[in-house]
Amino acid sequence: MDKQTELEAAAFRHLVSHLQQHTEVQNIELMVLADFCRNCLAKWLVAAAEERGVDMNYEQAREQVYGMPYSEWKDQFQLEATEEQLAAYQRKQQAKV
Numbered sequence: 769m770d771k772q773t774e775l776e777a778a779a780f781r782h783l784v785s786h787l788q789q790h791t792e793v794q795n796i797e798l799m800v801l802a803d804f805c806r807n808c809l810a811k812w813l814v815a816a817a818e819e820r821g822v823d824m825n826y827e828q829a830r831e832q833v834y835g836m837p838y839s840e841w842k843d844q845f846q847l848e849a850t851e852e853q854l855a856a857y858q859r860k861q862q863a864k865v
Contacts, residue, residue, distance in 0.1 A: 784809065788835040791845040800856045809833045 769777075787793070787806055795805035810829035817824035827838065834841040849857075 784833055784835075787833070791841070794847055794849070794853070796849045796853045796857055800853065800860055803860070806830070806833050 787809075795807060798805040807830065810826060810833045813829040813832065814824055814826050816822075817829070830838040
C-alpha cells in the first residue's frame with residue numbers, strides 16, 4: 769500500500785470512529801448538512817468491495833460503519849426525525865434537481 773492510500777485509510781477509520789463516538793448526530797442531520805450519512809459510507813464500502821472482488825454485503829458494511837448491527841444502533845440511538853429536519857431534507861433533495 770502506498771503512503772497516500774495509507775493516509776486515506778487512516779482518515780476514513782478516524783471518520784468512522786468519530787461517527788461511532790457521536791451517536792447524538794443523527795443521519796438526517798448529516799444528510800442535510802453534508803449530503804451523506806453513515807448509510808452512504810456503508811454503500812460506498814460495498815461499492816469499493818465489489819470493484820475489488822471482495823465479498824461484502826450492505827449489512828456487513830453497515831455493521832462496520834456503525835460499530836454494531838444497524839438494528840441495534842437504530843434501537844439505541846436513532847431518534848424520530850422532526851418536521852424541521854424532514855423539511856430541510858426535502859429542500860435539499862429538491863435543490864439537487
